[in-house]
Amino acid sequence: MMAGQQFEGRFLGVLGGMGPMASATFMARLTAxxxxxxxxxxxxxILWSDPRVPGRPEGYAKRGPDPLPWMINGLRCLERAGAKAMVIPCNTAHLWYDDMAAAIGVPILHIVDAVVADLRRQGVNKGPVGIMATETTLKLRLYQRQLEALGYDCLVLDADLHAKYCADPIALVKENRFDEALGPVVDGVNVLKSQGAEAVVLACTELPLALPLAQRADLSVVVSDSIDALALTAIEWYEGRGG
Amino acid sequence: MMAGQQFEGRFLGVLGGMGPMASATFMARLTAxxxxxxxxxxxxxILWSDPRVPGRPEGYAKRGPDPLPWMINGLRCLERAGAKAMVIPCNTAHLWYDDMAAAIGVPILHIVDAVVADLRRQGVNKGPVGIMATETTLKLRLYQRQLEALGYDCLVLDADLHAKYCADPIALVKENRFDEALGPVVDGVNVLKSQGAEAVVLACTELPLALPLAQRADLSVVVSDSIDALALTAIEWYEGRGG
Known part of the structure; x- marks a missing residue:
């Protein structure tokens, strides 16, 4: 047996740091x-948590540095360290999914696939689904394309409501101001519900951090949390039932 | 510039997985x-979270496999991946501190040093301090030796109370049964307080998981949480004020 071989295993690689609280929470939910x-x-x-990765929305719009080389660096470091599949607990990062997947030799479990599986697990197979995400994720239709192809209708907030109920709380979470972010996220979920949503997807990994699990039961609408969905998909991969 | 050099940085290496919720919580507290x-x-x-590392108390007592080769493997993987200093959010693992420190070329920030700094930060400079930990950590006097050398008196629970208020909740946390672990940990803190403790150290990284931050204010005794203490020490190291 080669030195070190006894320690080999089905390691999950987690490209985190985007933001760091989202990836820490992913690790906690993977355990829970x-x-x-x-x-x-x-x-x-193995969690690669490099919060120095430039902002994804700004990078995608060419208003800031390109995050892609940073993300590929992280994935390659994870692969060299022994990761056998990757997850990326950042929805907007998935706009570069194809480039990232091409740069490494192991699969990346896609966060939108994970959310689709989670909606089905929760009994939501069609009908209107509200999407709360970064403006970039919404504009590029990361979720809408796939959900609509599967027969779902997608609802998003109007621009002014989006700013108040998605963009602002995402920024608050990135500043560790979780308590201030709770109210706006709840309001956003309720607006989407009043517009007919049967489920609301927290399609930015900062949003679940604003909405504690204990407070979701009161919302009387299915919530699909992209962190939990990705953790469940990773567990399925580890147990050999997927990926 | 060499390929990849632009991504170099003062990476913290986290030897985690012992248990995995403790190291996930460490990552969250490092951010918060x-x-x-x-x-x-x-x-x-970079978090190396390998929960397959054999149990430390059993390994130290030679009642189970030796965890040391697993821990050294993790540290070496972290060093190869670019970590410039290490933390280990597992108190019992520090019984092998010297062997681990000798196996790598970067410093390991010691969790007992971190707790001493935290006690001083909280204004506890002498006097009786209660220690809640695994039986192995207590018996090997990991905390007592250093705290007594600094002029503190150490209090530990009697064997039967230790079993109820430390060993049982540690086991419950490792099974994700956090709610059931809360009551015994609170009882343990209160017994130590009634015996004169000015502060109680949660000197096993499973114990802070049983005692949510929000509920510590009611205890009217200083609590030193070894996860938070280690995170604060890591932040000081990163900011160039220590380590």
Missing amino acids: LKRASTEQEHIPA | LKRASTEQEHIPA
Whole structure:
């Protein structure tokens, strides 16, 4: 046996730092959602948390530095360290999915696929679904293209409501101001629900951080949390049922 | 400039997975406690979360496999990936500190040093300090040796109370049964306080997970959380004020 071979395993690579609280929360949810009666049954994972990656919305619009080389660097470091599949707990980053997938030799479990699986798991197979995300994710139709192809209708907030109920709380979360972000996110969910949404997707990984799990039950609408959805997909991959 | 050089930085290496919720929480607290007005000001970090590392108390007592080769493997992977200093959010693992430090070329920020700094930061400079930890950490006097050398008196629970208020909740946390672990940990803190403790150290990284931050204010005793203490020490190292 080669030195080190005994330590090999089905390591999950997590390209994080975008933002760092979202990827920390991903690691916590990966643990909380995994059935395990001993510590040793949890999933071996490597988190590359480099918050210096330039902002994705600004980069995509060419208003800021290109984040792609930073993301590819992180993925390659994870691959060299032994990761056998990747997840990226940042929705906007998935606008560069094809370039990232082409740069490495292991699969990237796509966050939109994870949310689709989560909607189905929660019994939402069609009908209007509200999407709360960065403006860039919405404008590039990252979710709408796939959900509409599967027969869902997508609802998004009007520009002024989007600014108040998505963009502002995302910025607050990035400043660790979680409590201030809660109210606007709840208001956004309620507006989408009043417009007929059967489910609301928290399609930016900062948004679940503003809306504690305990407070989702009161919303009386299905919430699909893209962090939890990605964690469940990663657990399925690890257990050999997907990916 | 060499390829990749532009991405170099003062990466913190986190040897985690012991358990995985403790290291996920460390990542979250590292983010929450870092002053940052933008995402990009947070600390670049790599988390090696391999929960397959054999149990430390069992390994130290030779009742189970030796965890040391697993921990050294993780540290070496972190060093190869670019970590410039290490933290290990597992107190019992520090019983192997010297062997681990000798195996790599970058410093390991010691969790007991971090707790001492945290006690002083909170104004506790002497007097009786209660220690809640694994039986192994207590028996090997990991905390007592250093705290007593600095003029503190250490209090620990009697064996039967230790089992109820430390060992049981640690096991519950490792099974994700956080709610059930809260009551016993609070009871343990209160017993130590009634015995004269001016501060209680949560000297196993599973214990802070049982005692939410919001509920510590009611305890009317200083709580030193070894996860938060280690995060604050890592932030100081990153900002060039320590390590």
